[in-house]
Amino acid sequence: MSTDETKTIAAETSAETSAAPAENQNRKQPFPKGFLETISTGWADRPEQLPSERAQAAYAAARRDAVSAAFPGQRLVVPAGSYKQRSNDTDYPFRAHSAFAHLTGWASDAVPDSVLVFEPVPGGGHDATLYLRERADRTTAEFYGDATIGEFWIGPRPALAGVASDLGVATAHIDDFEARPGDLVLDEDDDLTRFVSELRLVKDAYEIEQLRLAVEVTARGFDDIVADLPRIIATPRGERAVEGIFHHRARVEGNGEGYDTIAASGPHACYLHWTRNDGAVVPGDLILVDAGVEVDSLYTADITRTLPVSGTFTAVQRTIYETVREAADAAFAVAKPGVKFRAVHEAAMAVIAQRTAEWGLLPVTADEALDADTGGQHRRYMVHGTSHHLGIDVHDCAQARRDMYYDGLLEEGMVFTIEPGLYFQIDDLTVPEEFRGIGVRIEDDVLVTADGVENLSAAIPRTADEIEAWIARLSA
Secondary structure: OOHHHHHHHHHHHHHHHHHOOHHHHHHOOOOOHHHHHHOOOOOOOOOOOOOOOOOOHHHHHHHHHHHHHHOOOOOEEEEOOOOOEEEOOEEOOOOOOHHHHHHHOOOOOOOOOOEEEEEEOOOOOEEEEEEEOOOOOOOOHHHHHOOOOOHHHHOOOOOHHHHHHHHOOEEEEHHHOOOOOOOEEOOOOHHHHHHHHHOOOOOOHHHHHHHHHHHHHHHHHHHHHHHOHHHHHHOOOHHHHHHHHHHHHHHHHOOEEOOOOEEEEHHHHHOOOOOOOOOOOOOOOEEEEEEOEEOOOOOEOOEEEEEEOOOOOOHHHHHHHHHHHHHHHHHHHHOOOOOEHHHHHHHHHHHHHHHHHHOOOOOOOHHHHOOOOOOOHHHHHOOOOOOOEOOOOOOOOOOOOOOOOOOOEOOOOOEEEEOOEEEEOOOOOOOOHHHOOEEEEOEEEEEEOOOOEEEOOOOOOOOHHHHHHHHHHHOO
């Protein structure tokens, strides 16, 4: 390395150090001359071997064509997003914006701060270009001195040519990207944000394949939990053990979890989004486990099973559990193309209203509780909806218009959850004492077919008898 090159690197390093936040300076160590003179030498060549185009590239191209057709003549900007701070100089693992991943095919391996740009061309249509940071040359300070993007710290980064070949899209250096007045930017422009959300309402063949895979891995994660019930019971914070067991499967066979695992034992099961997971798992109680594996493509499952910790339901637990299953089965029965999405929820709630009225929990009849304007008394025991779309987000298509989502019609290729529940909180005086502290949810992931729905998670035991046999088989 020449003296001039050494001076350049030293200057770059000094500039980076001076630009860093003051609170980080007390642990930064200077690079001595010998390091600077030798760090860029002695490295083997790393020829770029261009990868074959990945499976999802063609599907992503078709999605981009749909976006292009919807916004003629307009420049569209879809950012991947950046790292998000966890604490001080520690970040959360990066996950690209879902719409960015959907439109590029770049998934768990996407690079932060990348941007997909739709550039309008004369005569119609757009040229799509993916802007990203090129891998650092080893003669630059970035290579060893930047802990966020330097390859000495985080490992090899993809090169522009490799990404272009991999994704089947043109690439350019992020330094060449220039925001312009009039750009429609995702999450800033309502029309663009809504369109790319609604684009995911009906899944293509690749998405359905990935959702099947996510459910398969999730099923193995639930098997792991059931098989390890004796150790979970023996652990003081057994809910954390459940979370950790599932996390192991999610990381070994996928990218991680699609959302924070809910491991809610005993009365914790009555809290719909219990993610503290710090309680004991006690024989005689139920444990509600709501968990889903996100595979490397970023598609996620979303499954809930409620298990008797001792292996056998009590009579009261079984009654409540089978009522929830009856509600789920009613939802399954009505779900088919042409039916309104909200009809799935209405079918489940009709069962919940009927049974809670029969048990004497309601101050009105079931029919009165189901009145859209004056009813709702049964919702005290199931306040959430029965279904949500599922895909690259656990609550997919969330920016879609109401008339396309809740009031929309089911179409072949849609994937959503069916997840009724009953939750009797520990201090709810409107229910018999033996009901209090019991929470049950059964959640499956379904694919709309030509004449109904396919339960993608049907291989995971559902009925009370199947649950008991499952526990007996795996945790003995």
